[in-house]
Amino acid sequence: MLKAIIIDDEQHCVDRISKLLCKHNNTIDLVGISTTIEDAKTSIESMLPDVIFLDVHIHDKTGFDLLKQFSNIDCEIIFTTAYDRYAVDAFKFSALDYLLKPIDENEFCLAIEKIKKKASLKDISKKVEVLIHNLENKNQLLRKIAVSTSEGLTFVEVANIVRCQSDINYTHFFLKDKRKITVAKTIKHFENLLEQHNFFRIHKSHLINLSFVEKYLKGKGGYVLMSDKTHIDVAVRRKDAFLKKLSTTF
Template sequence: MLKALIVDDEQHCIDRLERLLRSSTYNIKIIAYCKTIDEAIKEIASRTPDILFLDVQLGNGTGFDLLSQLDHIDFEVIFTTSYDKYALKAFKFSALDYLLKPIDNTDLDNALQKLRQQKNLKETSQKIDILFHNFKESNPSSKRIAIPTVAGFTMLDTKQIIRFQSDANYTHIHTLSNKKITASKTIKYFEDILDDNTFFRVHKSHLVNLDYIEAYTKGKGGHITLSDKTRIEVAVRRKDELIQKLRA
């Protein structure tokens, strides 16, 4: 049995989650619900929950403020939010789990399923570290990312990544230190997360870090040479946009 703590400033949201958890097949006990950050800090300290359902927008702050005030995090965190693009992106970077409100029964079950598979709590702490690192880091090219692998997660600075190469449902990540990490996600997953001006999908199978392009050679689509001397083909339809990005 897992002890769950719900933090949300709206009663109807708490009620809905409570109702869904009760009818869930997973054995979860709600030990408390809090509506403010202060309340939550006290409850976490005294009740030591296993799972924290944390709303992003709280009346007097955010769920992140709450986490930042804790010395250590020795519980799982599942964020809840109705619509916050900014927060969603942050979760994806750090591979933290979240539920969209109104919460769907199936989504909740999936989240709990994943939670049960989670190997240790240290991972969650690391993910939250990434979250805070990315909040503090204003430079988009030096964000940190949690990469889901078959074994678990690998944490990487985005500036360590030279390129991503698609391999069906897996993606190989080539780093500056010449390491190859195989992620258990499609290349599209990374393209969506890294949707800024640092990475560019030059080809169906290639997502590259624009900072490491050493040369572009003209051709039908042409190709690029990266700092690790690999030559990557550029798709004809991506050529113009690539050149535009390289000029910018």
């Protein structure tokens, strides 16, 4: 049986999560509710929960103020937050789970199922570190993204990604320092994450960082010369949108 704690200063949110947890009482036991950072720290230290439902904003503080008080985090964390595009992007970049308020039951159930299937918590502290880094450094060039490789979780500076190349259900990252990282996710996943951060998918197999484009050569679709000296074709159907994006970037 997993032990859960709710940390939230809004009673209706506490009630909502408590009600949803009742439907999973065969696997998760709600052992505590905290409405302040101070009480939450004490509860975590004494109850040693397996799962924490953590509100991002708690009175005049944040859930991150709480997490910074722990040198190591060895439980699952599901953040709850009102919609904020930047914050949501930060959660996605750090590969941490979050639920938007008002909490949807289906989304809640999906989060619970993910918790049940997870076999290791060794990367939680690293994920939280990256999340806080991204939230505190709103300059997109400082943002880091968490990617799962065969060796474990790797954190990459977005500004160091030259390009991404599709390989069916895998994506190869080519970095500024010549490293290559292979991730078991489709290029579409990273297109959705990176398109707002100066990346453009010029071909079904290629997502590029526009900061590393050295030259565009005209043609039917044309092609780009990247800083790592690779030549990449521009798909004909993406050409106009790509040129428009280039004109607003440089």
